[in-house]
Amino acid sequence: MTHSKTIKKEIDKALSTDRLANIIDPVRLEKNDKFQFRCHPDVPCFTRCCRNMNIILTPYDIIRLKRRLGMNSDMFLRLYAVPEILVKTGVPVARLKMLEKEGGKCPFVTQNGCQVYSDRPVCCRYYPIGMASLIQQEEDINKEEFFFLIKEPHCKGFLEKTEWTVNEWRGDQEADLYDSMNRGWFELLLRKRSFGDETEMPEKARALFYMITTNMERFRDFVFGSRFLDTYIVPEERLKKILEDDVELMQFGFDYLKNAIFGTETQELSIKKEILDKKVEEILRKRRHKTGLKGALKK
Ligand code: SF4
Numbered sequence: 001m002t003h004s005k006t007i008k009k010e011i012d013k014a015l016s017t018d019r020l021a022n023i024i025d026p027v028r029l030e031k032n033d034k035f036q037f038r039c040h041p042d043v044p045c046f047t048r049c050c051r052n053m054n055i056i057l058t059p060y061d062i063i064r065l066k067r068r069l070g071m072n073s074d075m076f077l078r079l080y081a082v083p084e085i086l087v088k089t090g091v092p093v094a095r096l097k098m099l100e101k102e103g104g105k106c107p108f109v110t111q112n113g114c115q116v117y118s119d120r121p122v123c124c125r126y127y128p129i130g131m132a133s134l135i136q137q138e139e140d141i142n143k144e145e146f147f148f149l150i151k152e153p154h155c156k157g158f159l160e161k162t163e164w165t166v167n168e169w170r171g172d173q174e175a176d177l178y179d180s181m182n183r184g185w186f187e188l189l190l191r192k193r194s195f196g197d198e199t200e201m202p203e204k205a206r207a208l209f210y211m212i213t214t215n216m217e218r219f220r221d222f223v224f225g226s227r228f229l230d231t232y233i234v235p236e237e238r239l240k241k242i243l244e245d246d247v248e249l250m251q252f253g254f255d256y257l258k259n260a261i262f263g264t265e266t267q268e269l270s271i272k273k274e275i276l277d278k279k280v281e282e283i284l285r286k287r288r289h290k291t292g293l294k295g296a297l298k299k
């Protein structure tokens with residue numbers, strides 16, 4: 001198989017579940033590879049791409065946008081988001097609500113461009129560069145990341161002469177910051193996918209997952225206003241941070257979900273021993289009960 005065929009196959013695999021597959025330029029780019037692109041008010045297609053987009057908002061996108069718009073998460077979600085269940089993972093996410101009555105326009109687009117430009121969602125931010133490790137299968141979590149061009153036919157930005165390396169482009173888009181903020185969330189999605197369809201999330205777990213990954217005010221109330229701290233040990237220093245800082249709270253939420261869904265403990269979040277003992281005892285009791293029933297049926 002030629003090198004380019006191998007790359008094409010790898011990209012196809014990475015994108016097999018994604019409708020983007022037919023608009024990808026199947027060229028693998030490394031960080032120092034160059035491409036030509038510039039988006040500015042004088043391109044004939046200016047802002048035309050900001051409609052009918054399927055934009056999944058990451059938890060960090062929501063924090064940046066609600067802060068930018070000066071509102072709380074409840075208000076932001078009500079005005080700008082639609083809850084959706086991701087098909088492959090069964091995980092609930094928030095999708096940016098397009099304005100159906102206005103031809104599917106993004107609510108943030110104006111004649112002069114994006115009104116939330118410096119806080120726009122990650123998926124608008126990286127365009128036209130895609131990153132394969134963000135969408136690969138769960139077994140590839142630690143695989144080396146690679147990049148590719150998303151070349152949509154209507155986008156005239158590719159005819160411009162401005163040249164970038166992938167690294168320069170990523171620097172300009174704050175990509176490293178966004179990657180580090182979104183990593184915990186992507187890991188949750190990928191890990192959940194590795195559990196397969198048979199481990200469907202119960203309704204209650206879905207609601208909790210959605211709240212923790214979209215609504216920092218409600219999650220904060222949950223941590224400090226429920227019996228959460230009767231169950232979990234959290235160092236005081238971390239508690240102080242999450243009381244004041246949405247980003248710290250978001251990262252804490254990822255740790256909590258990893259613990260609640262996959263049983264992963266960290267030094268900064270662990271379940272209290274007496275609660276754990278109780279849970280183990282309950283599982284064993286259920287198991288004994290089941291075995292007892294099976295034994296009785298066999299007789
Ligand atoms: S289609 Fe491309 S060049 Fe045109 S506005 Fe959108 S990103 Fe910019």
Ligand code: SF4
Nearest residue numbers: 050106108109114124
């Ligand atoms: S958030 Fe900004 S860049 Fe993204 S689709 Fe809306 S207007 Fe366009």
